[in-house]
Amino acid sequence: MKYIPRDMEKIMCKLTKEYSCILITGPRQVGKSTMLEHIDRARNKVTLDDLQERNLAKNDPEMFLKLHKTPILIDEVQYAPELFSYIKIAIDNGAEPGSFWLTGSQSYKLMSLAQESLAGRIAILNLTTLSQHELYSNGELLPFTLSLDELKQREQLCEKADVGSIFERIWQGGLPGLASGKYTNRDIYYSSYLQTYLSRDVKEEMPIKDDSKFIDFIRAVACRVGQELNVHSIATDVEVSDDTAKRWLGMLEKSEVIFYLHPYSNNLLKRVVKTPKLYFFDTGLVCYLTKYSNAEILQNGSINGAILKNYIVAEIRKSYLNSGKEIYMYYYRDKDQAEIDLILEYDGELHPIEIKKSSNPNSAMVKSFEILSKSSLPVGLGAIVCMKDSITALDSKILIIPVWCL
Numbered sequence: 001m002k003y004i005p006r007d008m009e010k011i012m013c014k015l016t017k018e019y020s021c022i023l024i025t026g027p028r029q030v031g032k033s034t035m036l037e038h039i040d041r042a043r044n045k046v047t048l049d050d051l052q053e054r055n056l057a058k059n060d061p062e063m064f065l066k067l068h069k070t071p072i073l074i075d076e077v078q079y080a081p082e083l084f085s086y087i088k089i090a091i092d093n094g095a096e097p098g099s100f101w102l103t104g105s106q107s108y109k110l111m112s113l114a115q116e117s118l119a120g121r122i123a124i125l126n127l128t129t130l131s132q133h134e135l136y137s138n139g140e141l142l143p144f145t146l147s148l149d150e151l152k153q154r155e156q157l158c159e160k161a162d163v164g165s166i167f168e169r170i171w172q173g174g175l176p177g178l179a180s181g182k183y184t185n186r187d188i189y190y191s192s193y194l195q196t197y198l199s200r201d202v203k204e205e206m207p208i209k210d211d212s213k214f215i216d217f218i219r220a221v222a223c224r225v226g227q228e229l230n231v232h233s234i235a236t237d238v239e240v241s242d243d244t245a246k247r248w249l250g251m252l253e254k255s256e257v258i259f260y261l262h263p264y265s266n267n268l269l270k271r272v273v274k275t276p277k278l279y280f281f282d283t284g285l286v287c288y289l290t291k292y293s294n295a296e297i298l299q300n301g302s303i304n305g306a307i308l309k310n311y312i313v314a315e316i317r318k319s320y321l322n323s324g325k326e327i328y329m330y331y332y333r334d335k336d337q338a339e340i341d342l343i344l345e346y347d348g349e350l351h352p353i354e355i356k357k358s359s360n361p362n363s364a365m366v367k368s369f370e371i372l373s374k375s376s377l378p379v380g381l382g383a384i385v386c387m388k389d390s391i392t393a394l395d396s397k398i399l400i401i402p403v404w405c406l
Contacts, residue, residue: 173284
């Protein structure tokens with residue numbers, strides 16, 4: 001299998017020289033341990049998927065660390081939270097920078113443990129699926145902004161794509177096992193992925209009496225990407241209680257299968273909705289769950305616009321995660337139905353973004369941007385991300401950016 005270089009390698013190497021312990025969280029099978037092994041092939045590695053190693057780490061963490069000398073990579077560390085206090089002791093006793101590399105696929109649980117036991121002693125990064133930049137671009141990664149100079153640089157380095165090719169990228173997704181060509185049967189891969197996720201992540205955390213019911217639940221959630229969260233509607237579709245739906249959604253979020261985009265609001269903006277929108281970490285998985293059997297059918301499908309939005313929101317999010325940067329990203333909608341797909345907040349300004357399948361955007365598409373003039377923060381450049389074939393502009397305030405240029 002050909003290794004696809006990851007944008008996070010640069011920040012990982014930098015942090016290794018500064019922190020004794022680094023934790024990489026992220027969904028299952030996104031390439032966390034593969035990336036770390038590529039960076040340092042000589043490092044000791046132990047995975048807690050090995051039940052014998054897991055039992056030792058849980059029952060005698062001190063002996064576990066004596067047996068496995070640093071520098072070490074401990075994979076799936078969420079299975080032995082008992083290790084954290086002993087890693088803290090090792091760091092306090094002078095462990096060298098880069099001594100401990102940890103990975104795990106339950107970020108909320110891991111971050112809570114890390115912040116409780118290793119506050120001030122650990123750097124935390126979040127790796128997700130392969131980005132468009134990693135798969136189809138050259139040059140250094142920068143967090144996505146509406147800087148025209150940076151966008152023109154992206155335009156020169158990115159591989160151009162027409163509408164059909166964009167939907168092929170969306171349908172394929174970014175899980176390394178498929179993107180690298182290691183696995184060629186997409187349906188079997190995603191089916192196995194869900195079964196592994198169910199058996200290793202979900203059932204470790206909560207009892208599931210009916211596996212098929214839980215898979216149906218994930219499918220019902222996938223059908224609602226880009227929509228405001230409606231727990232009752234999902235629960236009704238799958239015939240489970242609202243409380244069960246909330247627990248299962250919590251599990252999907254904790255294991256980073258889904259993430260939420262929260263609404264932007266402040267005291268000056270009235271009548272704003274408070275419900276988050278729901279997105280998946282990988283559009284390939286969404287397409288599998290929603291039964292789009294190829295990219296052409298997806299392109300003409302009933303929820304193609306929602307899946308396109310999922311792709312763009314996830315790509316912008318990845319550009320920040322892979323740089324080790326905080327991202328402040330929202331959507332806007334009020335009770336008068338004024339809506340903005342995406343708002344980026346950086347450098348003290350708001351930057352509204354509209355996402356369209358069209359290749360001929362117009363000013364009517366950004367009319368809702370005006371509502372942000374009532375915000376307490378100034379409004380900077382806005383943009384329409386769409387199927388246009390090159391970077392251009394509506395006017396001095398609104399850029400037009402091709403999807404392939406993210």
